[in-house]
Amino acid sequence: MYIHIPFCKQACHYCDFHFSTSVKKKPEMVEAICKELLLRKEEVSGNVETIYFGGGTPSLLSAEELQQIFDVIHSNYSVVENAEITLEANPDDLSEEKLKMLAASTINRLSIGVQSFFEEDLKLMNRAHNAEEALESIKLAKQYFGNISIDLIYGIPGMSNRRWKENLQIALDLEVPHISSYALTVEPKTALKSMIEKGKVAPVEEELAKEQYEIMIETLSAANFDNYEFSNFGKPGFFSRNNTAYWFGKPYLGIGPSAHSFDGFHRKWNISNNTLYIKSLQKGEIPAEIEKLSISDRYNELVMTRLRTKWGIAVDEVERSFGKKYKDYLLREATGLIEDKLLEWHNNRLQVSKKGKFLSDGIASELFWVEN
Numbered sequence: 445m446y447i448h449i450p451f452c453k454q455a456c457h458y459c460d461f462h463f464s465t466s467v468k469k470k471p472e473m474v475e476a477i478c479k480e481l482l483l484r485k486e487e488v489s490g491n492v493e494t495i496y497f498g499g500g501t502p503s504l505l506s507a508e509e510l511q512q513i514f515d516v517i518h519s520n521y522s523v524v525e526n527a528e529i530t531l532e533a534n535p536d537d538l539s540e541e542k543l544k545m546l547a548a549s550t551i552n553r554l555s556i557g558v559q560s561f562f563e564e565d566l567k568l569m570n571r572a573h574n575a576e577e578a579l580e581s582i583k584l585a586k587q588y589f590g591n592i593s594i595d596l597i598y599g600i601p602g603m604s605n606r607r608w609k610e611n612l613q614i615a616l617d618l619e620v621p622h623i624s625s626y627a628l629t630v631e632p633k634t635a636l637k638s639m640i641e642k643g644k645v646a647p648v649e650e651e652l653a654k655e656q657y658e659i660m661i662e663t664l665s666a667a668n669f670d671n672y673e674f675s676n677f678g679k680p681g682f683f684s685r686n687n688t689a690y691w692f693g694k695p696y697l698g699i700g701p702s703a704h705s706f707d708g709f710h711r712k713w714n715i716s717n718n719t720l721y722i723k724s725l726q727k728g729e730i731p732a733e734i735e736k737l738s739i740s741d742r743y744n745e746l747v748m749t750r751l752r753t754k755w756g757i758a759v760d761e762v763e764r765s766f767g768k769k770y771k772d773y774l775l776r777e778a779t780g781l782i783e784d785k786l787l788e789w790h791n792n793r794l795q796v797s798k799k800g801k802f803l804s805d806g807i808a809s810e811l812f813w814v815e816n
């Protein structure tokens with residue numbers, strides 16, 4: 445289960461997620477989220493194994509608002525006893541009082557949006573926290589949570605490889621068991637894009653991002669982190685169960701504005717507008733669009749997501765799920781990539797090689813089924 449909390453204190457320059465910087469409608473939003481949870485309970489026939497509060501900034505929720513949502517979940521859904529319950533939090537929200545409140549709830553995993561431990565990077569990205577808050581929030585969070593992930597961004601203009609290594613070293617010294625790390629991307633209609641166009645910020649260089657990705661693989665592997673998905677590194681026992689389920693194509697229910705859902709055959713997405721979302725739910729309507737995925741859409745999604753994981757693509761599963769035609773196609777398209785040493789075979793699974801790692805998405809697209 446994914447719950448989108450669409451509010452942030454300020455807009456990060458690179459961000460194109462759905463959020464509002466006005467929190468005026470937070471109480472109505474929580475009501476609407478609870479209503480959507482109620483209206484959609486029949487869509488979930490099995491147990492809920494993970495709950496993920498993403499955003500936006502879910503750490504802006506008060507204790508009462510969180511409790512309101514949990515009350516609806518627990519009285520309408522069957523949540524397994526050892527469910528992984530993650531909340532994304534920003535460092536500036538993690539006061540001791542807030543952490544005590546979160547630890548007293550059923551949340552058992554924090555994903556902290558650090559992005560960088562350096563002031564220059566945080567300012568360039570317009571993050572709401574400073575370098576000291578980044579550091580202190582983790583030290584404090586560790587007193588209340590054992591299962592902590594932090595987000596770091598690489599490829600930031602002006603961030604040298606040396607500073608990137610320092611960022612990684614600080615994360616290692618803090619002994620967090622999980623790190624998610626993404627290359628800074630320049631999305632359309634973001635402040636970052638316009639700043640680059642106006643020459644106020646240097647362009648993002650793919651070569652630098654690649655170098656920093658390689659530095660990260662080397663540094664984190666040496667520190668016993670498993671790079672179990674392209675952007676995710678975990679110590680044994682600390683892989684994200686929520687994200688792993690997503691990569692393995694398990695169904696999920698997405699609640700809140702802009703949230704996506706998947707039932708194995710259809711993708712649904714809620715409207716990305718807070719006011720319209722609230723108004724619809726007040727009328728008892730879910731403002732969503734739905735698309736039925738074709739067999740080739742589902743094959744392409746499997747290729748895309750699995751190839752980014754360390755488990756790769758199980759060829760037997762492709763045959764079981766999509767038939768011999770798709771398996772034969774996959775094997776045929778993979779031949780050249782294997783010869784180029786971008787893909788490798790391991791126990792009947794196709795995996796990207798070390799050489800192919802940074803090119804995972806491009807490699808996946810070579811294996812896609814394209815309808816004529």
Ligand code: SF4
Pocket residue numbers: 451452453454455456459460461463499500501534557
């Ligand atoms: S806090 Fe997260 S969701 Fe909000 S603007 Fe920044 S990156 Fe985007």
